Amino acid sequence: MTKTITVLGSTGSIGRQTLDVAAELGLSIAALAADRNVELMETQCRRFRPRLAAMTDLHAAEELKTRLADMNTTVLAGEQGVVEAASVQEAATVVVAVTGFAALRPTLAAIREGKRIALANKETMVCAGHLMQQEAKKHGAEIIPVDSEHSAIFQCLMGCRDRAQVRRLILTCSGGPFYGRTREALTSVRAEDALCHPTWRMGAKITIDCATLMNKGLEIIEAMRLFSLPLGKIDAVIHRQSVVHSLVEFCDGAVLAQLGTPDMRIPIGLAISYPDRVQNPAPALDLLSCGPLTFAPIDETVFPCFRLAKQAAISGGTACTHLNAANEAAVAGFLAGKIGFYEIAEAVADALTLPSDPEPSLEDIIEADRSTRAYIRERYALA
Ligand code: NDP
Numbered sequence: 001m002t003k004t005i006t007v008l009g010s011t012g013s014i015g016r017q018t019l020d021v022a023a024e025l026g027l028s029i030a031a032l033a034a035d036r037n038v039e040l041m042e043t044q045c046r047r048f049r050p051r052l053a054a055m056t057d058l059h060a061a062e063e064l065k066t067r068l069a070d071m072n073t074t075v076l077a078g079e080q081g082v083v084e085a086a087s088v089q090e091a092a093t094v095v096v097a098v099t100g101f102a103a104l105r106p107t108l109a110a111i112r113e114g115k116r117i118a119l120a121n122k123e124t125m126v127c128a129g130h131l132m133q134q135e136a137k138k139h140g141a142e143i144i145p146v147d148s149e150h151s152a153i154f155q156c157l158m159g160c161r162d163r164a165q166v167r168r169l170i171l172t173c174s175g176g177p178f179y180g181r182t183r184e185a186l187t188s189v190r191a192e193d194a195l196c197h198p199t200w201r202m203g204a205k206i207t208i209d210c211a212t213l214m215n216k217g218l219e220i221i222e223a224m225r226l227f228s229l230p231l232g233k234i235d236a237v238i239h240r241q242s243v244v245h246s247l248v249e250f251c252d253g254a255v256l257a258q259l260g261t262p263d264m265r266i267p268i269g270l271a272i273s274y275p276d277r278v279q280n281p282a283p284a285l286d287l288l289s290c291g292p293l294t295f296a297p298i299d300e301t302v303f304p305c306f307r308l309a310k311q312a313a314i315s316g317g318t319a320c321t322h323l324n325a326a327n328e329a330a331v332a333g334f335l336a337g338k339i340g341f342y343e344i345a346e347a348v349a350d351a352l353t354l355p356s357d358p359e360p361s362l363e364d365i366i367e368a369d370r371s372t373r374a375y376i377r378e379r380y381a382l383a
């Protein structure tokens, strides 16, 4: 197992849990990176003593430099600083827990250094999965999923020598805070209503994605890119208890599933220790107290974002970037109280009318992300 890791997005929900796991396993930290949370970054640097710390926000980086003047940690600023943190030589594994499209350049930098990528971020796979996989192959980098559903599938596929034997992947979905409500009931919900997730504690953006079910849509595309399977072989079902993390059905009718408590430290730990399994601070699953396990279909009328994601997956190319960029811009607008719940889906549907480039380069994807955000911000007065 790798003894030294780098954590990008260390101040977030996944980043903090990664440092928990690192402390439990006695790992060293080569570099930490985040956007602007100086307070927590200072605490993490004092505890884990990385050689390098990077903050995208320039003021935050300046402040961190002053606060860490008595330490040997070099502080870097801006996106380039995060790219350098992703590339530090000592770390064999880079945990990517930065939220959103912003993770793309640093992730590609780590891939080009041939590192193991423990990938929590899903937006990069959705927008540029094919390029990430190409680069990973070229540079001998492994991409191991941290997203719980994809980690479950990864585990169910261990020992499967031929992908053609997979009949379908079944992603489970908690249903989010609004499961069972009608469209009418949801028209006036606000960010604070959406921020209470029933089973997982996560960052604000992914929590809203869970409320709209865009998260499950993004995860379907993520699964297509990670496991090289077509949309037709990937389904999703509601499973309120978040105990079965996902399933794989094989051509002989056998179905394998991975179960566990809903605790992200399990998939984080596995992505670091794979192919070994090691001790983990997460509580054990108690089958006798986790209650009946239930499964139900997704209602695409109440949750149109799920359908829109599948539409983007069918279009392919930059359509997936249009989907993601519009969603990131609209979710930020919803969190700021500027637009309503269903305007998120409206903005995404608008973005999917933009012409899509079927075989985009990295530059095309970056430009599609920039122009779609600008278009949605202007159209919905989000600037
Ligand atoms: P959080 O919002 O809790 O944390 C995001 C982290 O990214 C913070 O450290 C933040 O820094 C940092 N960050 C944001 N923008 C930038 C930027 N431009 N440059 C550098 N750092 C940046 O998110 P989560 O931890 O919940 O999620 C992280 C990723 O993992 C997402 O892509 C999400 O979809 C995925 N994921 C999360 C799960 C979860 O349980 N939380 C489950 C499965 C996947 P700062 O604090 O300074 O703003």
Ligand code: MG
Binding pocket: 147, 148, 149, 219
């Ligand atoms: Mg997930």
